[in-house]
Amino acid sequence: MITIEKYWENQNLLHVNREPARAYYIPYEDYASAALRKRLQSPFYRTLNGSWKFRYHASLKHVVDNFYAEDSDVTGWDDLLVPSCWQTNGYDQMHYTNTNYPIPCDPPFVPDDNPAGLYVRDFKVPENWREKENYIVFEGVNSCFYLWINGAFVGYSQGSRNASEFNITPYLRTGDNRIALMVLKWCDGTYMEDQDMWRYSGIFRDVYLLARDRAHVRDVFIRQEITDDFRLGRLLCEVEMTGSREVAIEIRAAEGCMLQAASAVIDGRGTIALEIEEPVLWNAEQPYLYSVSVKAGEEVLAFRTGFRQIRIVDGVFLINGRAVKLKGVNRHESHPELGAVIPLSHMIKDLNLMKRHNINTIRTAHYPNDPRFLELCDEYGFYVIDEADLEAHGMSSAEKWAEGAINRLSDNPDWEAAFVERAERMVERDKNFPCVIIWSLGNEAGYGVNHIAMGRWTRTRDNSRPVHYEGAAARYKGSTNVDYLDMESHMYETVPFIEEYAKDDSKTKPLFLCEYCHSMGNSPGDLQDYWKVIYQYPKLMGGCVWEWCDHGVKAETEDGRTYFAYGGDFGDMPNDGNFCIDGLVSPDRVPHTGLLELKQVIAPVRIEAEELASGKMRLTNLYDFLDLSHLALYWKVEKDGIVQQQGHVLHLEAKPHGGQQMLVLPYWLPQEQGRYFLTLSFRQKLETRWSEPGYEIAFQQFELPVGKTQTDLQVQAQPQRSSCHDHKLCAISAGQLLVMEGFDFRHTFDLDGGTLIGLSRHGVNMLVAPAKWNIWRAPIDNDQPMKARWIVEGYDRAAMKVYRCKWKQQPDGAVTISVDYSLGGYIRYPLMHGTTTWRFDNNGRVSLRTELKVREDLPFLPRFGLQLTMPAGTDEVEYFGYGPHESYVDKRLSARMSKYGMSVDDMFENYIRPQENGSRYGTEWGIVSNRQGMGLRFNAPSPFSLQASYYTPEDLAAAKHDHELRPRKETIVNLDYKMSGIGSNSCGPELHEDYRLQEQEFSFELDITPIFKEDE
Structure with missing residues (x-):
């Protein structure tokens, strides 16, 4: 049995030798390569993704000492791709559970028979890295791990969906090296990771090495200041160094031209300011990105920034001074075959589908996503509610949903450091992504002193974004101090409730529906009722449908037919059955009809009949920042389903945010009896990265007043059977x-x-x-x-x-x-x-x-x-x-x-x-x-x-x-x-x-x- 320090059952010991959290970046050798964002083209980057030697043990008790030694014989071990999940590769137990812990509820303790996965890989370090500081980065490991390099213990970390970085310079040598990990299925952090999902284990995100200058930029925080008239934008680039060095900052327009540069010698910490006159603002509809490069020594770090201002004024949520409705979905990281491993192409597929269905907001339910996903959200244009990797729903289940049970951890000061660190690692990693507009303190973990500490830390570190947490809603007892929360958040409220909230003048914060319209199976059926009210009241800032995708796992029957499995199909206990099959798209991303309904309900353009007989229409632009010049209107008149007239309007000019335009469509009312319907289709004029020309954004339909009654329809639609046979029944x-x-x-x-x-x-x-x-x-x-x-x-x-x-x-x-x-x-x-x-x-x-x-x-x-x-x-x-x-x-x-x-x-x-x-x-x-x-x-x-x-x-x-x-x-x-x-x-x-x-x-x-x- 392995002899190691028992870190995994101590909620006050969250890591050993792990580097402080920092912003996500990859160092490159020049601006041109940095702008391409191709990590393998950096001489300072080495991926450790690929085939590793692997051995699974059902219990930590079976792990032997010195498996991590550099001369340990692992030739007989299995080969396992990294990143991957144990369970999707035939190890351990496939397990889906929602609120219930899969282990006895005894925090911070976990079962002694704690499954362990051992990873070993040999790798080479080039000669030119000898004079560098060398780091290893794990973007995601579930749930905790011990790290050895060349037989020497390096460190320990937990917090499954947060990056872990270690300085491994003392342990490396040029040429051949060996890395070894022991990953445990459970640790005290498991009590804080009780999200509604399949419980996957292992190294499920990227692993890579970085070679850094001895004195290098450790962290960058690009803060923004925008004047109220939006005519001047200032970037305050806060730089933290590991030593003294000159740092040069450049900002370029999206088109590539350099706009401004500045430099300073920074020893420790310093700030370099840049100004842009008449900055182009970033928003989800027009995601304009500036490039900011930070050069020090041989390294160039590249960040993309979008000038945008997020405020709440008089209970109204504003982006760049305009009231914005968040038309969102909750998105778990879920792949039908790879589990929690999400390839870049899969992320892009999700975002393309969301754009095509008028979605503008994503809540990263219920943990920080892969940082590459946020890069894509910057580019595509999505508002992101970035959520800390924190949920303790099982505390309620353990006490049969007794009042206050869910607060056991959040109200226990012994867990404060663990709670606050979850916010800290999220904020530090993601602080430079313009798509992130709201910080979330987690999900369904009660509300107590530890959440207040999280809110206090988050506000102090970044006051440019509001803070969200639904667990502080009045339904949870003891929610008295909510000063650190900028909105009131609720789940699954009724339409009358949100309307009553909007009308209540004593409610001074905007209301956000972080989950609503549960999309399980043939669902949802009440979207239009919510959005009729949301559009009506400025205090209602929108919401995120639960949820984006079904979490089905691709499986095969004995006779070779494939299907999507859910909880209980693998003998997993406890399980919540098909409660994970609750998305707007199938596991392989085929839209359900509920997604088609959402697309139409939240469509960014509305048309109403002013006078159908004469073709007069009132067009309303529900975009927040775009006019309608990118759309064309196609119309047709059908008689009993057969097209009779058609045409188009190529020039639409309604201004954003409620701008209206009167149109007169040149159809004429038919004289012949029948059912006549006018269908109006709004389509993209040009190709975008997510749509082809002619793609339909929204439609509307009206029945023309031809004077046809329903009784007339009944007679007209009947088959006209011949009666010339004169034959009675x-x-x-x-x-x-x-x-x-x-x-x-x-x-x-x-x-x-x-x-x-x-x-x-x-x-x-x-x-x-x-x-x-x-x-x-x-x-x-x-x-x-x-x-x-x-x-x-x-x-x-x-x-x-x-x-x-x-x-x-x-x-x-x-x-x-x-x-x-x-x-x-x-x-x-x-x-x-x-x-x-x-x-x-x-x-x-x-x-x-x-x-x-x-x-x-x-x-x-x-x-x-x-x-x-x-x-x-x-x-x-x-x-x-x-x-x-x-x-x-x-x-x-x-x-x-x-x-x-x-x-x-x-x-x-x-x-x-x-x-x-x-x-x-x-x-x-x-x-x-x-x-x-x-x-x-x-x-x-x-x-x-x-x-x-x-x-x-x-x-x-x-x-x-x-x-x-x-x-x-x-x-x-x-x-x-x-x-x-x-x-x-x-x-x-x-x-x-x-x-x-x-x-x-x-x-x-x-x-x-x-x-x-x-x-x-």
Whole structure:
């Protein structure tokens, strides 16, 4: 067993021999190479990424002494790439947990069987490094590590997502060297790293060597001062040296031209000031970056800075003097195959997607990200809330969520140094990134004296950025001293709450929703409600949706099919199941429909109809700093989904921040009857690094006032069946069956069962199971708080009881059938009672009207509608309604009214945990047919929801993963009077009453017609 000092259980000993935290930079030999930011081109940089020798031990007890010796034989060890995570390489236990600690809660102690990973690598040091000071930098190691060079102990560090740097000059020699690390899975820092995520271990970020001059620049802090009229910007370059040396500072414009230079001899610490007249300001919409080079001796350090001013005035959050709404997401560092290792290309993919969906803010939930990510945020233009690597949620779980339990660490002075260091290492590393606009003191770790100390230190070190911490919200007891927090932050508040806050004059700080609209599964459904209020009140500064991506882990079934795994799939305990599958994009970054909804809700341009009849439109610019000259407006008029007129406006001139522009579009109102929709599309004129020319930023749609009523639509949309055959319906009762035959059709009704069981035309059977009323949907993740109540009442097993069924043939030949029925499940009283009148006419059309009364004491219904089972091969869908993707009553702003044609597969929206999906809200007519066009047409006097799928709700509900689904040959068609909304109740407020199906009485009408599309 290895003999070492037991540093990992002492919250007051956070490192041994680690260098003080400093700003992120790489030294280069000249400005030209520094400007390229290619680290391998620096002669002072050597990467240690690559293949290392590795040995995993399930317990620290099994680690033997002297494995780190320079002559230790490691030839039989495994090869492991660095950076990487143990768990994604087959070592240790894949483990997802949210609030619960994976170890006994006994701070600062951790289990004696503490898994350990041993790393060894041989490397060379060039001769010209002999006269240099040599350092090693670890950007991220989880959770703590011991370091040896050539057999000598160098130091110890913890704090998983913060950089650790050691001066290794005394231990190196030119030529061959050996480095060894022992990484432990747990340490006292584990109690402060209880974030909602997969628990990965190992060296998961870059490792590299730096060769520095003996007297070199150790740290740089580029502070800014901008006059209130923004006409003069001053850079105060605070430089810390390891010895006395002349330091030269230069600032260049983004285009490369040198603007100003200054120099001074600095011994220890000093400040060099530069001034720029009429500086170009940085913001997320126009991320203009100046280059600042710091030269001392043989080294050039390059920083990019953006002049920007961040203030809070009268409760309003301002950037460069303008009130800005933060349209953000929370982003964990998550890769479906590499775990916490995030390649540069993956970062770029995330940022491109965010830009394409109008997102301007990222909260680094819940730790500082890779510094290269912040470099990209500077370039792309994102506001970043930089969050300390601090969460202690498990303290609450340990005490069964007792009041005040979460404050056990934050209120304990013994942990003050550990808390403050988390802020210090974040701020020092990231202080020169202009994208960082807010410092965050962590997440869900209570609030106490240690957070106050963090806030005090942060304010003292950098007073140019406001400080955020949600844990101080009033819901946590003892939150009395919040002087060091510049905003009030909340999670998952209701829309009425934030509006009440905005109206309360006693609330002097802006309100920031650091988490809202939990995007788990088919979600979120309440975005538009939040942003209607956020835009209305200056005190509301916006928020960050939880969260950016699903944290699924790519896995493989025994038969070789890939899928995304979640908590519990690896036998991990405790686990929180699929709670990590809660993002706007899938693990491989395929957008969910929730991201499309967010894009439209936070779109930076709005257009309203001033006078539709004459084409007058009012355009409002919601950008904060950009006018609309970079966009073009394309418009089209469709009749029943077919384009009739179109055009474009290439010159848009509305000024930023609410500027308006009146437009007159040169369309004319049609004379021919029909449904006419005007669709306006705002598109990029030029290519950007994240979009192609013509990329759509936002759209808006209006129905033109042609005078068409919904009743007219119903008549117009009906198939015009020929009646020249003069053939009346023949109805034959055979026991419980009523068979109705016409000129070219044959329908069958089950009188005992009270429902339709057969529909055919020209001998083509179009129904292979009895039609049934359905109130159940495969629960979405947001239904989980309601699911138990629904099941208790029997919603999932509701069957029809027929009390009376009578039929009659009318004088015109049509047959009417009246059915009195109820729906209910075992144990409970019936859920509802109703009467349905069916009508079968001479042309084969089936019309129905059902009237229902719902039991008064019931929770709201998931849905109500008719479910049909159509035969194999029925795989084409055509409809007029919202599309092309799924839409719901509270999740449809990103969909547009038109005529769509697609396959049943196209109707399906895949969620990692199967659930209700693919419904099309506001459908006015639909056709589900085989490829020859033989099928059923559905019409209703009021819009309905249409869904066609190869799965029943029961199929979806029974599957835990998408790969478990087995598509049926038949097509399941749901024609819903209404479907309850989506909301975000998996971790947010309850579904708003406006989006619930909770009517006590209602009626539903529907027409079903067998058709051959090509002959209609």
